[in-house]
Amino acid sequence: MLKIEHLKKRYKSGPWVLKDISFEVPDGEIVGLIGPSGAGKSTMIRCVNRLIDPSEGNIQLDDVSLSSLSSSKIREQRRHIGMIFQEYALVERLSVMENVLSGRLGYLSFWRSFLRRYPQEDIDNAFEYLDRVGLIDHANKRADELSGGQRQRVGIARALAQDPRLLLVDEPTASLDPKTSRQIMRLIQSICREKALSAIINIHDVPLAMQFVDRIIGLQGGEVVFDGKPDELTEDVLTRIYGDEDWTDVKPDDEDDEQESEEAA
Amino acid sequence: MRTWQRPHYLVPDKRWRIALWIAFFLYLIVGIGSIEVNWQRVYEGLERGGRFIEGFLNPNFTRRAADIYSGIYESLTMTVTSTVVGILLSIPFGMGAARNISPKPIYLFCRSFIAVSRSMQEVIVAIFLVALFGFGAFAGFLTLTYATIGFLGKLLAEEIEEIDKKQLEAIASTGASWLQRMHIAIWPQVMPRMIGLSFYRFDINFRESAVIGIVGAGGIGATLNTSIDRYEYDSAGAVLILIILIVLACEYLSGWIRKWVS
Numbered sequence: 379m380l381k382i383e384h385l386k387k388r389y390k391s392g393p394w395v396l397k398d399i400s401f402e403v404p405d406g407e408i409v410g411l412i413g414p415s416g417a418g419k420s421t422m423i424r425c426v427n428r429l430i431d432p433s434e435g436n437i438q439l440d441d442v443s444l445s446s447l448s449s450s451k452i453r454e455q456r457r458h459i460g461m462i463f464q465e466y467a468l469v470e471r472l473s474v475m476e477n478v479l480s481g482r483l484g485y486l487s488f489w490r491s492f493l494r495r496y497p498q499e500d501i502d503n504a505f506e507y508l509d510r511v512g513l514i515d516h517a518n519k520r521a522d523e524l525s526g527g528q529r530q531r532v533g534i535a536r537a538l539a540q541d542p543r544l545l546l547v548d549e550p551t552a553s554l555d556p557k558t559s560r561q562i563m564r565l566i567q568s569i570c571r572e573k574a575l576s577a578i579i580n581i582h583d584v585p586l587a588m589q590f591v592d593r594i595i596g597l598q599g600g601e602v603v604f605d606g607k608p609d610e611l612t613e614d615v616l617t618r619i620y621g622d623e624d625w626t627d628v629k630p631d632d633e634d635d636e637q638e639s640e641e642a643a
Numbered sequence: 644m645r646t647w648q649r650p651h652y653l654v655p656d657k658r659w660r661i662a663l664w665i666a667f668f669l670y671l672i673v674g675i676g677s678i679e680v681n682w683q684r685v686y687e688g689l690e691r692g693g694r695f696i697e698g699f700l701n702p703n704f705t706r707r708a709a710d711i712y713s714g715i716y717e718s719l720t721m722t723v724t725s726t727v728v729g730i731l732l733s734i735p736f737g738m739g740a741a742r743n744i745s746p747k748p749i750y751l752f753c754r755s756f757i758a759v760s761r762s763m764q765e766v767i768v769a770i771f772l773v774a775l776f777g778f779g780a781f782a783g784f785l786t787l788t789y790a791t792i793g794f795l796g797k798l799l800a801e802e803i804e805e806i807d808k809k810q811l812e813a814i815a816s817t818g819a820s821w822l823q824r825m826h827i828a829i830w831p832q833v834m835p836r837m838i839g840l841s842f843y844r845f846d847i848n849f850r851e852s853a854v855i856g857i858v859g860a861g862g863i864g865a866t867l868n869t870s871i872d873r874y875e876y877d878s879a880g881a882v883l884i885l886i887i888l889i890v891l892a893c894e895y896l897s898g899w900i901r902k903w904v905s
């Protein structure tokens with residue numbers, strides 16, 4: 379269970395980017411964090427694994443208070459928190475396999491990783507994750523030879539390699555075409571289900587979010603302005619989050635869904 | 644009718660512009676006039692230059708063969724050792740001098756070390772080190788190592804400051820330690836250029852080893868200096884030809900290797 383209490387954040391002496399945010403994510407729940415750009419979504423999830431230090435408040439994962447750990451202790455906790463990025467953030471010049479194995483770095487000594495002496499178990503698991511995301515034939519390709527969708531799959535496999543308890547996902551589909559976006563969202567969803575992982579997914583595509591998450595939190599100007607089930611997301615609520623617009627077209631469309639999951643498999 | 648002229652941004656006032664141009668040309672004329680030319684010396688110099696070209700065209704590899712080959716050998720040794728040691732030391736200095744990965748005090752220390760190293764020409768460093776450690780290759784080795792640290796350290800630091808931060812962030816988010824982040828997220832991004840620059844520096848070090856030899860830091864430069872002092876222009880020609888050949892070979896080789904790694 380992830381528990382966020384009265385989280386506040388400002389960069390240097392700038393304005394408050396997050397203003398008193400509190401919510402809980404029970405194990406196995408997938409939360410979609412929506413909101414206009416600049417709302418503070420990226421800042422929010424980076425406070426959880428402390429890529430950014432929160433200014434005030436408490437963040438607790440199970441029985442560990444992440445927000446109060448020293449920077450050397452936080453490394454141990456980061457191992458349990460997988461992160462997936464908008465522009466994949468793979469190490470471009472390394473192979474697909476090395477990128478997946480980099481998810482194990484937190485568990486290995488420097489010399490082992492320096493000499494690329496990964497434990498056999500890690501290698502077996504890495505192959506399994508590559509298989510799971512459908513890239514088993516690409517293990518020795520360089521990451522920059524892959525397409526966007528494939529790269530994001532490597533990103534997912536890397537997060538899985540961490541053996542995480544929680545996934546933080548920052549705009550996973552923002553650089554992908556609509557079809558690949560759905561495949562990626564479906565992959566993340568089904569992996570979370572299989573492993574009973576909880577996840578926070580920043581996403582600006584509202585219909586996509588409504589289709590694949592259990593719960594939606596709407597962020598606006600650093601404040602939570604909505605917290606509920608996807609089907610409670612009415613035009614009123616969208617206006618509260620994004621401002622005045624014609625929202626009638628924003629409805630999830632799940633007709634052509636089944637055949638796509640065939641292709642993805 | 645509307646007209647348009649490109650505005651002068653540097654010196655907007657036309658009178659000032661004319662005044663500055665006039666001042667500049669006056670300085671140039673006075674300056675050239677103040678350089679004394681001794682035509683007698685120029686004439687002698689031309690004659691000596693003629694003999695030098697003659698020596699260069701009829702190089703004598705044999706008279707000072709032993710000196711020449713031991714000089715070349717010493718220069719190559721000096722070049723290889725100083726390049727290798729310089730590269731190894733430039734890595735920590737370069738990392739320390741990269742603003743995006745180093746704490747402020749370390750950053751300032753490494754930056755100033757590199758700045759000092761780069762601001763002093765090799766010959767000046769060599770004169771100083773020869774005074775400290777005596778004539779010979781050791782002073783030359785130290786000089787070139789020092790210069791290599793400054794050169795590669797600065798370029799490595801700049802390279803690290805321009806990396807793709809997302810890759811570093813992603814590796815940090817897995818719980819990787821600082822050293823692991825350097826090795827997995829940063830090294831692959833800077834390595835190809837680092838290898839190219841190292842070979843480029845090898846070229847430079849060889850050429851510099853000839854120059855600093857003239858001030859007593861050993862190697863082929865010392866041989867060249869002796870030959871010229873004794874008016875043995877044919878031996879000097881032989882030395883120059885060898886230097887040119889070796890530099891060309893290095894350049895060819897490093898170009899080939901750079902193409903191969905990238």
Ligand SMILES: Nc1ncnc2c1ncn2[C@@H]1O[C@H](COP(=O)(O)OP(=O)(O)O)[C@@H](O)[C@H]1O
Pocket residue numbers: 389392395413414415416417418419420421422
């Ligand atoms: N490193 C930073 N330094 C200063 N301000 C920042 C930094 N990162 C983000 N911000 C500011 O914080 C606010 C929220 O940004 P962000 O969390 O990236 O929003 P979102 O992901 O919802 O688009 C923005 O106004 C942005 O300008």
Ligand SMILES: [Mg+2]
Pocket residue numbers: 419420421549
């Ligand atoms: Mg963002």
